[in-house]
Amino acid sequence: MTAPETASIPLSSAQRWRAFWVCVSVAAFTILDLSKINVGLPAIEGSLGASSTQLQLVVSGYILAFGLALVPFGRLGDQRSRKTLFIVGLSVFTVASALCASAPTIEVLLAARLLQGLAAGIQMPQVMGTIQQLFVGKERGRAFGLFGATIGIATAFGPTLGGIMVAVGGWRWIFWFNVPLCLVVLAGVILLLPQTRRATAGRLQLDPVGIVLFALTILSLMWPFLFTTGSPEDDPARWWLLSAFVVFAAAFFWWERRYAASGRQPLIPFALFRIPSFRNGTLVSVAYFTAIPPMFLLTTLFLQTGVGITPVGAGMVSIGFAVASAVTSYYGGVLVNRFGRPLVTVGLGVVLVSVAALAVVAYTMPPETVSFGMAAVLLVAGAGGGLVIAPNQTLALSKIPVREGGLAGSVGQLGQRVGTSVGTAIGLSLFYATIFRESDADLSALAVYHDAFAYGMAAVGVFVALAFLVSVVDLMSGRRNADDVPQAAS
Numbered sequence: 001m002t003a004p005e006t007a008s009i010p011l012s013s014a015q016r017w018r019a020f021w022v023c024v025s026v027a028a029f030t031i032l033d034l035s036k037i038n039v040g041l042p043a044i045e046g047s048l049g050a051s052s053t054q055l056q057l058v059v060s061g062y063i064l065a066f067g068l069a070l071v072p073f074g075r076l077g078d079q080r081s082r083k084t085l086f087i088v089g090l091s092v093f094t095v096a097s098a099l100c101a102s103a104p105t106i107e108v109l110l111a112a113r114l115l116q117g118l119a120a121g122i123q124m125p126q127v128m129g130t131i132q133q134l135f136v137g138k139e140r141g142r143a144f145g146l147f148g149a150t151i152g153i154a155t156a157f158g159p160t161l162g163g164i165m166v167a168v169g170g171w172r173w174i175f176w177f178n179v180p181l182c183l184v185v186l187a188g189v190i191l192l193l194p195q196t197r198r199a200t201a202g203r204l205q206l207d208p209v210g211i212v213l214f215a216l217t218i219l220s221l222m223w224p225f226l227f228t229t230g231s232p233e234d235d236p237a238r239w240w241l242l243s244a245f246v247v248f249a250a251a252f253f254w255w256e257r258r259y260a261a262s263g264r265q266p267l268i269p270f271a272l273f274r275i276p277s278f279r280n281g282t283l284v285s286v287a288y289f290t291a292i293p294p295m296f297l298l299t300t301l302f303l304q305t306g307v308g309i310t311p312v313g314a315g316m317v318s319i320g321f322a323v324a325s326a327v328t329s330y331y332g333g334v335l336v337n338r339f340g341r342p343l344v345t346v347g348l349g350v351v352l353v354s355v356a357a358l359a360v361v362a363y364t365m366p367p368e369t370v371s372f373g374m375a376a377v378l379l380v381a382g383a384g385g386g387l388v389i390a391p392n393q394t395l396a397l398s399k400i401p402v403r404e405g406g407l408a409g410s411v412g413q414l415g416q417r418v419g420t421s422v423g424t425a426i427g428l429s430l431f432y433a434t435i436f437r438e439s440d441a442d443l444s445a446l447a448v449y450h451d452a453f454a455y456g457m458a459a460v461g462v463f464v465a466l467a468f469l470v471s472v473v474d475l476m477s478g479r480r481n482a483d484d485v486p487q488a489a490s
Helices: 013-035 038-048 052-078 082-101 108-132 135-170 177-192 208-226 236-261 268-274 274-305 313-318 317-337 340-366 370-397 401-437 446-477 480-484
Strands: none
Touching: 013 052, 013 082, 013 108, 013 135, 013 177, 013 208, 013 236, 013 274, 013 317, 038 052, 038 135, 038 274, 038 313, 052 082, 052 108, 052 208, 082 108, 082 208, 082 236, 082 313, 108 135, 108 268, 108 401, 135 274, 135 317, 135 370, 177 268, 208 236, 236 268, 274 313, 274 340, 274 370, 274 401, 274 446, 313 370, 317 340, 317 370, 340 446, 370 401
16 A cells, blocks of 8 residues: 655645645636537537537547646656646647637637647646645645535536626637636746746656557547537447557557566556555546536536527526535535545435436426526535535545656546546437437427437436446445545654
8 A cells, every 4th residue: 555645845834825726726717618618519600600520529629638638748747847837738728718719710619629628638737736745634635625616616617607708709708718817827827836846857757659559549439429429420430449449458558567567657557546545536536527517518508409598597507506516525625534435425426316306307397497497406416516526536646645646636637538528428419319319200399308408317327326336335345444534644
């Protein structure tokens, strides 16, 4: 068992918390761009004449580039200066946001979104690694609680913010909004963020063969899902790429084992997964983030296209989730040291019940009031979700050495991004496939959207149930006291 290390940055409490809020600001707008674009998709379709596949790529292309960059730049941040990578990532993100906002065609928008996702993948691992170095023990639990609260707010408030931007100035304002925000945070990074790691004197070890195999593995896994829209034009041949995924994944695993045996640092040290708290926490996180982003996307699509609610109105439905998850994330981060894994299990149970309730509300409430019913259910779901993100993050990283904090955090983030891509593709394909299938049936338009939403939410429910099952199995294994309750480092 690898013991946790103490925080490695000798700063005052005030300096640590100022640096923490700079990091959290970076994470917040990085996650915001995952969800606030959702309500702008109909406007982008009308403005640029985008196809359903192109609209899917506007969302998932960002996630793909994000996921590809996470692990290499997590390793780079552990070996070199995280502050420098923050500055690089923020600068590229600012430029990419301006390119998105001014894109004259859908092709330019797609290219700019890929660049934006790359920038997100550069900076996000540095957030997790820096927090891991800044804090230790109960203070780290509190920090991850506040971090989880911020991520919960950003994930849930994204559609609302996106709706406001569309109402104010059109979909382009979704991206123009990033530019001044990035510049302010960039100034905070330069002025307030400490140097978290000195450049190592030795040669940089980035495992180029491992990076190529890793990229091919992730690309072949995500590509079929990126091009799954539920449209009759979907090419079934895309699923053959999953065979290539198996080959590349096996080659990557073999190479990494061989590379580590030679005494060098592999891209992903698989020994991390022998730590039960990290392995189980990562599995819970992947399943949870496979469910939650598509839950928001399906809800906004149902309300906008099925019920006819404005983008602002559809986005505001998730405000209750944001507020409730912020509150419970903070307290979850504080209480996780006392209760451990049961806290996460209870939260997942609440979310699971809420997912089923969303489908019931969609079917049973009239169009005039269904958004209020959904908002009430999402309020309850947010209370449960806040008990998942921050406590699970604390548990997953509780036994990880500080020197590998950036890499471990990026591996967890990678799982979340792959999960988001897969979950979004599955949810959207079920949603749109149902609309295409039932459009010629003798059903009202609203009834078709009821069925489409129900099928999409069924997939969401399956993934939340998987996360709940992993958490329950872990709880029943008897490892909670030994592996899941973080102990303050001496």
